[in-house]
Amino acid sequence: MARERTNDQMPDWSNYRGVLVFVEQRNGIAKNVSWQLLGAGKKLADKLDVSLMALVVGDQVEHLAREAVYYGADKVFLCEGPELKDYRTRPYSRITLKLIEEIKPEICLFGATATGRDLAGAIATHLPTGLTADTTELDVEPHPSRLLLASRPAFSEKMMATILCKQYRPQMATARAGVFQALPRDPGRQGEIVRIDNPMSEDQIAAKVVEFIEQRGGVNLEDAEIIVAGGRGLGGPEPFKMLQELADALGGVVGASRACVDAGWIKHEHQVGQTGCTVRPKLYFAIGISGAVQHTVGMSNSEVIVAINKDPNAPIFQIAHYGIVGDLFTIVPAITREVKKRRAAKLDPTAAFRA
Amino acid sequence: MLHIVVCIKQVPDSREIRIDPNTNTLIRQGVPSIVNFYDLHGLEEALRIKDQHGARITVVTMGPPPAEKSLKECISLGADEAVLVTDRKFAGADTLATSYVLAKTIQKVEQEWGPADIVFCGKQTLDGDTGQVGPGIACRLNLEQLTYVGKVVRVDPEARRVRVHRYLEDGIEVVETSMPVLITALKELNEVRRASLPGMIRAARYKPVTWTTADFPDIEVSKIGLKGSPTIVAKTWVPEARKIEGEMISGDTPEQIAEQLTAKLWESDLAEKLGWI
Ligand SMILES: Cc1cc2nc3c(=O)[nH]c(=O)nc-3n(C[C@H](O)[C@H](O)[C@H](O)COP(=O)(O)OP(=O)(O)OC[C@H]3O[C@@H](n4cnc5c(N)ncnc54)[C@H](O)[C@@H]3O)c2cc1C
Ligand SMILES: Cc1cc2nc3c(=O)[nH]c(=O)nc-3n(C[C@H](O)[C@H](O)[C@H](O)COP(=O)(O)OP(=O)(O)OC[C@H]3O[C@@H](n4cnc5c(N)ncnc54)[C@H](O)[C@@H]3O)c2cc1C
Numbered sequence: 001m002a003r004e005r006t007n008d009q010m011p012d013w014s015n016y017r018g019v020l021v022f023v024e025q026r027n028g029i030a031k032n033v034s035w036q037l038l039g040a041g042k043k044l045a046d047k048l049d050v051s052l053m054a055l056v057v058g059d060q061v062e063h064l065a066r067e068a069v070y071y072g073a074d075k076v077f078l079c080e081g082p083e084l085k086d087y088r089t090r091p092y093s094r095i096t097l098k099l100i101e102e103i104k105p106e107i108c109l110f111g112a113t114a115t116g117r118d119l120a121g122a123i124a125t126h127l128p129t130g131l132t133a134d135t136t137e138l139d140v141e142p143h144p145s146r147l148l149l150a151s152r153p154a155f156s157e158k159m160m161a162t163i164l165c166k167q168y169r170p171q172m173a174t175a176r177a178g179v180f181q182a183l184p185r186d187p188g189r190q191g192e193i194v195r196i197d198n199p200m201s202e203d204q205i206a207a208k209v210v211e212f213i214e215q216r217g218g219v220n221l222e223d224a225e226i227i228v229a230g231g232r233g234l235g236g237p238e239p240f241k242m243l244q245e246l247a248d249a250l251g252g253v254v255g256a257s258r259a260c261v262d263a264g265w266i267k268h269e270h271q272v273g274q275t276g277c278t279v280r281p282k283l284y285f286a287i288g289i290s291g292a293v294q295h296t297v298g299m300s301n302s303e304v305i306v307a308i309n310k311d312p313n314a315p316i317f318q319i320a321h322y323g324i325v326g327d328l329f330t331i332v333p334a335i336t337r338e339v340k341k342r343r344a345a346k347l348d349p350t351a352a353f354r355a
Numbered sequence: 356m357l358h359i360v361v362c363i364k365q366v367p368d369s370r371e372i373r374i375d376p377n378t379n380t381l382i383r384q385g386v387p388s389i390v391n392f393y394d395l396h397g398l399e400e401a402l403r404i405k406d407q408h409g410a411r412i413t414v415v416t417m418g419p420p421p422a423e424k425s426l427k428e429c430i431s432l433g434a435d436e437a438v439l440v441t442d443r444k445f446a447g448a449d450t451l452a453t454s455y456v457l458a459k460t461i462q463k464v465e466q467e468w469g470p471a472d473i474v475f476c477g478k479q480t481l482d483g484d485t486g487q488v489g490p491g492i493a494c495r496l497n498l499e500q501l502t503y504v505g506k507v508v509r510v511d512p513e514a515r516r517v518r519v520h521r522y523l524e525d526g527i528e529v530v531e532t533s534m535p536v537l538i539t540a541l542k543e544l545n546e547v548r549r550a551s552l553p554g555m556i557r558a559a560r561y562k563p564v565t566w567t568t569a570d571f572p573d574i575e576v577s578k579i580g581l582k583g584s585p586t587i588v589a590k591t592w593v594p595e596a597r598k599i600e601g602e603m604i605s606g607d608t609p610e611q612i613a614e615q616l617t618a619k620l621w622e623s624d625l626a627e628k629l630g631w632i
Contacts, residue, residue, distance in 0.1 A: 026525065086528075088530075089490075089493075089499075089500045090499075093494075113523075113524055114502060114503045114521065114522075114523045114524060115523070117486050117487070117490070117502070118490055118500065118502045118503075120487075121450075121486065121487040121488075121489070121490025121491055121494075122490045122491075122493065122494045122500065124450075124451065124487070124491075125451060125454055125490065125491040125494040125495060126494050128451055128585070129451075129585055130449065130451065130584070130585030130586035131450065131451075131485075131487055131586070132586060133450075133483075133484065133485035133486065133487060134484065134485070149589075153594075154484070154591065155369050155372050155381060155482070158372065158373075158374050158381075158593070159374065159381065159591050159592065159593055159594075160591065160592050160593070160594050161588050161590070161591045162588070162589045162590050162591075163586050163587065163588055163589065164586070164587045164589045165585045165586055165587070166585075166587060167585055168585040177524075206499055206532045206533040207499060207501075207530055207531070207532040208530065208531050208532070209528060209529070209530050210518070210529040210530060210531055211528075211529040212526055212527070212528050212529070213526050213527040213528075213529070214525065214526045215525065215526040215527060225629060226629065251629070282625055282628055282629060283620070283625060283629070303625070304620070304623070304625055305599075306616065306620075317601060317603075318599070318601070319599055319601075320599065320601050321599055321601055321602065322601070322602055322603075322604055322616060322619060322620075323601055323602070323603045323604065324603070324604050324605075324612055324616065325603065325605070326609070326612065330609040331609045331612055331613065333609075334608075334609035334610050334612065334613035335612075335613040335616060335617065337610075337613065338610075338613040338614055338616075338617045339617055342617055342621060342631070343631065346631060346632060
């Protein structure tokens with residue numbers, strides 16, 4: 001009996017296998033999201049019983065191909081050339097497209113960064129296939145459906161949506177930095193490195209990168225193990241010095257709510273939350289921060305959260321492991337003093353008795 | 356004269372959307388519709404280029420008929436022409452189907468008013484929030500692509516080059532390319548002007564050009580709307596607030612509180628992980 005082909009029935013995609021991760025880099029330094037994606041990709045590949053592949057593009061980036069292996073890739077495609085030093089949409093998308101058409105991965109992952117979104121958006125249109133944006137959860141259905149379950153926040157993070165791509169391959173997604181966990185780096189890991197060609201020469205590329213102006217000012221919230229974040233309760237830019245002292249004592253960095261950034265008290269690069277960084281440090285201090293959902297989506301996965309707020313009903317206390325109701329201006333300096341004392345005690349165990 | 360096309364989307368102000376706690380569904384009633392604000396920055400930049408070099412500006416949107424309101428707003432700000440592409444068949448489009456229809460629209464705009472030199476899109480929308488439509492249009496029309504643009508340094512109509520600053524996570528990239536080019540706009544790009552009185556008067560009388568599928572004889576129906584969309588929203592849910600057995604720390608003095616807190620932290624396994632002990 002002939003069965004009717006319903007819309008839900010999937011075409012035969014058995015020639016598409018494996019998971020491919022795009023490794024983003026600048027000046028030979030990989031973005032951490034790349035290794036985080038290899039960590040996420042490894043879980044998917046293992047569940048599907050396929051190999052995890054990576055693509056490294058740039059100038060003199062062979063070491064990154066090896067790093068990709070250490071971070072979990074079974075096979076790394078490497079495309080090098082001086083004309084590939086800076087990311088430019090045309091050559092990078094050509095290279096990636098050609099590779100995807102050749103190796104036919106069933107899943108392709110990119111960082112939800114400016115570069116990752118720029119590149120993935122171009123490729124998905126060209127292929128064509130579906131592209132799920134800005135995912136924060138990735139899973140797969142086992143064989144035979146092998147569907148990527150790509151979930152992303154929606155409506156200002158108030159909801160989550162799981163998005164599928166049934167009728168096209170590969171299934172593509174960009175994934176947010178700081179959400180997925182990289183595997184521990186294992187320099188003993190073995191993998192294959194395959195060199196591929198760049199089909200474009202410099203004179204075929206209209207875009208010229210004139211200059212890159214680094215703007216990091218040393219803050220790297222996404223990789224920080226300890227973050228001391230302040231909110232509107234600080235009342236101005238001055239008290240951030242107090243937070244910096246606590247951060248220094250702990251060996252952490254300073255974060256902020258958007259209220260402070262909007263008020264011009266601190267630069268945007270310190271902002272945690274929906275329109276700032278997503279962080280998952282081991283220890284997060286929320287000081288004078290009320291705990292609006294747009295803030296907490298960016299930090300609720302911290303291992304330990306300490307909240308200090310004068311309002312006992314502040315929503316931040318609902319997600320805090322340790323809550324302190326009181327005036328931040330007296331409590332924070334006291335904590336800093338106590339932390340210094342304890343850390344000094346480690347360096348000189350007798351110090352505690354002399355204090 | 357330069358021809359600039361600005362893509363705008365009318366969106367519900369998602370900042371105003373609430374979740375019904377009983378049904379876990381979105382409450383859309385009373386949520387105002389606005390022009391996606393990044394798109395207004397794209398329009399403003401087009402207007403500045405027009406002020407400096409002279410240009411014709413065509414605004415386009417794909418959306419339901421009420422989106423006319425947003426187009427009129429763009430006319431009041433100084434756009435020359437506005438096109439509404441509307442048809443039930445376009446409904447349910449994901450970014451792939453959306454960029455297909457918008458690319459077709461821009462081609463038709465070019466037939467009517469001449470080739471486009473610059474296409475502006477917003478960095479992303481407030482609702483779908485993917486940032487994928489811009490690169491999708493650039494790919495389909497074979498335009499140069501400059502995303503995340505926070506500053507247009509220079510537009511040179513003779514040399515047909517543009518130089519911009521792209522604002523990336525780790526810094527600013529100064530990049531130059533040739534026209535025709537698609538630029539996606541950040542809010543840092545400019546300060547959006549207010550409508551002028553003559554602009555408002557023109558907008559009040561203005562009727563946007565409206566096209567439906569019938570106006571696109573060569574459109575492939577398999578590529579539009581829900582049918583033309585590879586991505587499917589399988590389910591939505593409201594993330595559960597993480598339940599934490601939080602502990603309140605209190606004391607008579609700040610010193611007591613600090614001593615208790617640090618004692619807890621130092622006793623936990625954090626201390627070892629962080630190398631404090
Ligand atoms: C689309 C959108 C995106 C957003 N993105 C972000 C984002 O990425 N990140 C972000 O943080 N926000 C974001 N917001 C803003 C968010 O909704 C909140 O407005 C913001 O997080 C509030 O910041 P706050 O907690 O510092 O300020 P408030 O809510 O004003 O809280 C200040 C807190 O300080 C306490 N306080 C005051 N004085 C003292 C004192 N002396 N001692 C102790 N406590 C004190 C008060 O009790 C209060 O709880 C976004 C909003 C929208 C609409
Ligand atoms: C909760 C939710 C999640 C979604 N997730 C995905 C997903 O992961 N992948 C996917 O492919 N689709 C997704 N969609 C569908 C997507 O929102 C629609 O395709 C939409 O038509 C365009 O995408 P966008 O809003 O993300 O636009 P963006 O790509 O963010 O828009 C960028 C710019 O393109 C221009 N533009 C966008 N739409 C129009 C328009 N209709 N008319 C004129 N100009 C326009 C504007 O200048 C805009 O600033 C999702 C929708 C929702 C509601």
